[in-house]
Amino acid sequence: MPNKTTIPTLELHDLEPREVIGRDIIARFEGQFRGASYACLAILEGNGIDRVYCDYHDDFVQRELVGVDKRYHFFQVKTKGKRNHQWGVLDLFGIYKKKPKDKIDQASLIEQSFVGRLLIHAVRFKDSCSRVVFLTNVHVDDDIEEIINAIEAGDFSNKYLKTLVDNFNDALCGSEKFDDSEIKNSIGKLSFQPGEVRLGAEAPEFEALATHYIREFSEIDLDHAEAKGIVESLISLVRSKSFRKILSAVSEKELDEKAGIGIDDLLEILSISKGAYHILRSGGEINAIRSASIIQRKLSSAGFSKESIEYCSRCKIEWDVWWRDKRHFLNEFDLNFLQESLNEILQDLIDNKITLLEIQRRIIEIWQELDTMKLTSTLNRDLLVGGIFSALVRSES
Numbered sequence: 001m002p003n004k005t006t007i008p009t010l011e012l013h014d015l016e017p018r019e020v021i022g023r024d025i026i027a028r029f030e031g032q033f034r035g036a037s038y039a040c041l042a043i044l045e046g047n048g049i050d051r052v053y054c055d056y057h058d059d060f061v062q063r064e065l066v067g068v069d070k071r072y073h074f075f076q077v078k079t080k081g082k083r084n085h086q087w088g089v090l091d092l093f094g095i096y097k098k099k100p101k102d103k104i105d106q107a108s109l110i111e112q113s114f115v116g117r118l119l120i121h122a123v124r125f126k127d128s129c130s131r132v133v134f135l136t137n138v139h140v141d142d143d144i145e146e147i148i149n150a151i152e153a154g155d156f157s158n159k160y161l162k163t164l165v166d167n168f169n170d171a172l173c174g175s176e177k178f179d180d181s182e183i184k185n186s187i188g189k190l191s192f193q194p195g196e197v198r199l200g201a202e203a204p205e206f207e208a209l210a211t212h213y214i215r216e217f218s219e220i221d222l223d224h225a226e227a228k229g230i231v232e233s234l235i236s237l238v239r240s241k242s243f244r245k246i247l248s249a250v251s252e253k254e255l256d257e258k259a260g261i262g263i264d265d266l267l268e269i270l271s272i273s274k275g276a277y278h279i280l281r282s283g284g285e286i287n288a289i290r291s292a293s294i295i296q297r298k299l300s301s302a303g304f305s306k307e308s309i310e311y312c313s314r315c316k317i318e319w320d321v322w323w324r325d326k327r328h329f330l331n332e333f334d335l336n337f338l339q340e341s342l343n344e345i346l347q348d349l350i351d352n353k354i355t356l357l358e359i360q361r362r363i364i365e366i367w368q369e370l371d372t373m374k375l376t377s378t379l380n381r382d383l384l385v386g387g388i389f390s391a392l393v394r395s396e397s
Contacts (some may be wrong), residue, residue: 029242031079031199034206035135036060036238037231038198039075040261041210044217044289046281055242056259057121064130071130074121076114079137079199086141087194092134095163097143106163107170115164115190116171122186123172131189137199140192148192156184207231218270218293219396233269237261272296273306276313283317291316291393298392301352308356312389319386326378334375341366342387346395349388359385 032055039062042049051063062073078087089095094113095106110116118132140148143160150158156165168183178186198206211227222230244258256262267274272292281288292313299309327335345362348354354362363384370376 028077028079031137032059032077033235033238033242035075035077035196035199036242036261037234038206038210038213040234040238040266041213041217043261043263043266044213046286046288051256051260051262053241053255053259054238054261056246056255058118059135060238070128072121072125072128073130074118074132075135076118076133077135077199078114083138083197085138087136087138087144088141089143089147089160092140092144093147093160093164095160107167110164110167110171119168119186119190120172122189123178129189131191133191133193135193135196135199137196138194140194144192151188151190154184154188156187161187210234214270217289218272219290230269234266237265237269267292273309273313275306275310279310279313280317283314283320285317285320294393294396295389298349302349302354304356312385315382315386316389316393317386319383319390322378322383323387323390329378330375334373337373338366338370338375338387339391341369342384342391346388346391349392350395359388 036052036054036059039049039060040052042062043052048064048066049062050065053061053063058074059077060075062075064071064073089097092113093115094109094111096104114134118134121132122129147158147160150156150161156162164187165180165183168186169177198209207228210231211222214227214230215222238261241259241261246255246258250258263277264274267277267289270289270293272289273296276296277288277292280291285291295313295316296309299312304312330338345354345359349359363381366384367376367379367381370379
């Protein structure tokens, strides 16, 4: 009987799939999510950026408060798997380096280009648009570098910029034409951020940079697992905000809820009391997140309630105001006595040897001693509690 031919058993990895486009699309989305997540961390600085909108008008949009006005920064994220890829003029602007033989509709090419889709925001939002940004994990070629330098210098003699200026109205403006100064002002809002490796697939750089940012602005001591958890929570939040369905007509409140990320969302991820933060912020605390984080971390580990944390934060603000205004009325000996007494309580708090009731008892003892020294005219017991937490923040900042 003839031997049967043995058919080899193939496993899934033995053959290349017909297509991997799904994975490519997911990788590009992940780059967008990482870009938006990192942009959210700028909110922690408290320097004007107060909200990030995910996948609304563009890949993401930062909102900046300038006095009573709102300004918007529009970001488009494009990633490539090959890190040696370089974006060229045709890729980004829809402009050929050499004029093609066949007739082309230059205005239409610019309109459909990445830059055209960014500059339309400058046209539609006018002064409310502060800048439009092309964000990518790879680099740009020499022609794009020259364009970047020309825009920064306000020099529109560059041949590609001249083509963009000449076709700007037909490509982007419709019936409402811009004059030459308006066109150049709009183009001046265009910027490029190439080589952002944190955006690419398998980007450990993002986790490292995001963790550094969080540590810098919140003073949270994180081990690797905690840091990774916070970063993953942030990306998950961006992802959920990016996929929520939004109606064409939407109020600002609805947009903030469905697509926006603000300080309260970040505080929740960082496990910082919103109440404590807003108390410190409204009291003029410049580093409110850092102070709230330090107080939260120490009091939470000692078993203090949310209400007690907010109370202690309020007392800290009142103490800081008193210290600035009234400390000059006490002599150095009395100030040293007061500070040393509060520092003793603080040390026990740091060593987790004290409860809120014990702090209250110790404060009453200090208050009675101060009263016998006739030093209570401008002080109260809440201020003394605040002095402990002001010293705590100073000791860990």
